[in-house]
Amino acid sequence: MIRSISSIVFFLSLLLSWEFVARSGHYSPVILPSPLNVLEYIWQATCDGTLWVATLVTMKRLILGYGLGLLFGIPLGLVTARFRLLQDTLGLLALGVQTLPSVCWVPLALLWFGQTEAAMLFVVVMGTLWSVIIATNDGVRAMPPIYLRAARTMGSKGLHTWIKVILPASLPYLVGGMKQGWAFAWRSLMAAEIFVTILTGFGLGQLLQYGRELLAMDQVVAVMAIIVVIGLLADRLLFSPWERFFHKRWGTGSIN
Amino acid sequence: MSIENALINIAPERIEIDGVTKSFTTNRGTIVALDNVSVKVAEGEFLCLVGPSGCGKSTLLNIIAGLDTPDSGRVLANGESVTGPGRDRMVMFQEHALFPWLDVLGNVMFGLRLKPGLNNKERKEVAKYYLDLVGLSKFQHANIHELSGGMKQRVALARALAPNPRVLLMDEPFAALDALTREQLYGDIQRIWEARRKTIVFVTHNVREAACLGDRVLLFSPNPGRIRAEFQVDLPRARDINSVELARYSTEITTALKGFTNKQGTEVAE
Numbered sequence: 001m002i003r004s005i006s007s008i009v010f011f012l013s014l015l016l017s018w019e020f021v022a023r024s025g026h027y028s029p030v031i032l033p034s035p036l037n038v039l040e041y042i043w044q045a046t047c048d049g050t051l052w053v054a055t056l057v058t059m060k061r062l063i064l065g066y067g068l069g070l071l072f073g074i075p076l077g078l079v080t081a082r083f084r085l086l087q088d089t090l091g092l093l094a095l096g097v098q099t100l101p102s103v104c105w106v107p108l109a110l111l112w113f114g115q116t117e118a119a120m121l122f123v124v125v126m127g128t129l130w131s132v133i134i135a136t137n138d139g140v141r142a143m144p145p146i147y148l149r150a151a152r153t154m155g156s157k158g159l160h161t162w163i164k165v166i167l168p169a170s171l172p173y174l175v176g177g178m179k180q181g182w183a184f185a186w187r188s189l190m191a192a193e194i195f196v197t198i199l200t201g202f203g204l205g206q207l208l209q210y211g212r213e214l215l216a217m218d219q220v221v222a223v224m225a226i227i228v229v230i231g232l233l234a235d236r237l238l239f240s241p242w243e244r245f246f247h248k249r250w251g252t253g254s255i256n
Numbered sequence: 257m258s259i260e261n262a263l264i265n266i267a268p269e270r271i272e273i274d275g276v277t278k279s280f281t282t283n284r285g286t287i288v289a290l291d292n293v294s295v296k297v298a299e300g301e302f303l304c305l306v307g308p309s310g311c312g313k314s315t316l317l318n319i320i321a322g323l324d325t326p327d328s329g330r331v332l333a334n335g336e337s338v339t340g341p342g343r344d345r346m347v348m349f350q351e352h353a354l355f356p357w358l359d360v361l362g363n364v365m366f367g368l369r370l371k372p373g374l375n376n377k378e379r380k381e382v383a384k385y386y387l388d389l390v391g392l393s394k395f396q397h398a399n400i401h402e403l404s405g406g407m408k409q410r411v412a413l414a415r416a417l418a419p420n421p422r423v424l425l426m427d428e429p430f431a432a433l434d435a436l437t438r439e440q441l442y443g444d445i446q447r448i449w450e451a452r453r454k455t456i457v458f459v460t461h462n463v464r465e466a467a468c469l470g471d472r473v474l475l476f477s478p479n480p481g482r483i484r485a486e487f488q489v490d491l492p493r494a495r496d497i498n499s500v501e502l503a504r505y506s507t508e509i510t511t512a513l514k515g516f517t518n519k520q521g522t523e524v525a526e
Contacts, residue, residue, distance in 0.1 A: 144351075144353075146349060146351055146353045147353065147355060149323055149347075149349070149353070150347070150349065150353040150355075151366075152323065152340075152341045153321055153322075153323065153341045153345070153346055153347045154343070154346070154366055154367035154370055154415075154419065155341070155342075155343050155367065155370040155371070155419075156366075156370060160370070164366075165355070168355070168357040168358075169355070169356075169357065171357060246357070248399065249356060249357055249358075249359075249399050249400075249401075250356045250357075250399075250401060251356075251399060251400075251401025251402065
């Protein structure tokens with residue numbers, strides 16, 4: 001209760017000081033819109049459906065790209081951790097490529113796929129995949145080998161060991177990697193949407209870019225706020241339950 | 257000696273270790289962990305392996321468990337050659353090795369779920385029986401990190417017993433516990449051993465512990481790892497670790513242990 005009150009007080013005072021600075025008249029509304037302007041835009045754009053459509057288009061791309069990143073990233077991370085040859089090849093590649101900011105994939109994607117959804121998807125997958133591979137790989141390698149020995153004596157082998165021992169043992173790392181992957185997917189998708197203008201769908205990134213071109217700062221700030229809110233919601237809905245589970249089971253995360 | 261005990265003593269060997277040799281190469285040279293070691297363990301026997309660290313006793317246990325393979329020689333369990341881990345031989349490690357992502361019951365169920373011929377309801381009943389046997393039935397839904405060190409080892413014991421192995425292999429399972437908890441577990445393990453009639457091979461570097469638990473104690477010397485002496489402990493059960501009779505045995509074993517560790521320099525050269 002006290003925690004939610006402190007959160008509310010914090011955000012309210014943040015909004016109030018923003019409103020105060022905006023009203024002081026030092027800055028033109030083109031540069032600094034007031035929170036009320038932004039809210040007004042959100043209300044209006046929600047009513048005419050612009051925001052809904054843009055959010056839907058973006059979420060579809062995000063979930064598809066992120067999903068593909070996890071689908072390939074987790075198994076690849078598992079095998080790179082367990083086979084030295086893959087560790088020295090694919091693992092090294094992942095480590096290198098992961099340092100590449102995802103926006104760097106955009107020029108390549110545009111040349112390869114043109115102004116298409118495929119280009120968009122490619123950038124998101126590239127943004128997600130490598131960090132998921134690395135997190136999974138780290139998780140498996142941090143697992144105490146005694147778990148494997150204990151599992152073997154109880155008759156676990158092959159796929160059973162992968163699914164029932166190695167995967168759950170790396171869960172804390174895995175959730176960390178999935179969170180990071182999610183953040184990277186967001187970043188790369190926004191980069192892609194800002195740079196790739198296509199007619200098949202008008203996402204939040206494109207809305208942001210149009211706001212800039214039209215000097216509609218309220219729109220720019222509103223889209224940014226929506227991205228932040230979606231990020232927070234995803235954290236609460238997708239990752240927090242897992243984190244709570246493993247903190248409780250492992251007895252970690254005592255500061256809560 | 258009761259008829260039951262007599263019958264057990266004439267039973268065929270459950271574990272037969274036949275000329276097992278195993279060496280490891282480290283950057284300080286080759287260590288012969290086991291040098292042509294042969295042991296026979298009778299059905300239902302409680303055998304303790306004692307020796308200084310690095311004498312190969314844990315290696316031998318791992319080889320019996322099928323977690324390690326010998327360079328030469330072989331191990332027979334119930335007449336069959338050991339080629340890998342098997343549900344007839346369960347292991348209890350020095351670290352509890354419990355899985356932190358499962359609760360207490362989940363850990364005990366892990367091996368049972370891999371055992372065919374039981375449905376889930378039966379598995380749960382079996383798991384609960386063993387948790388009761390180790391005195392932890394109230395903790396079946398506890399998380400592992402919430403348990404004390406002694407309780408963790410009890411769960412590990414229940415987990416090892418649950419698939420009903422014929423042989424229990426214990427690798428210094430009580431070494432990391434405090435003295436009081438250890439004493440309780442000496443009582444528990446003897447009670448459970450009598451109730452469940454397992455063949456137990458128990459590795460320890462604690463001589464008194466070995467004398468308290470074992471029907472027979474084998475003394476190992478390091479590099480090359482060999483069996484140096486054998487002691488029969490003919491004391492009635494359940495034995496108390498603090499009893500005077502026990503002290504006589506442990507003194508005898510300790511003297512032998514000191515004997516060969518003191519002149520080890522010459523021994524290695526021979």
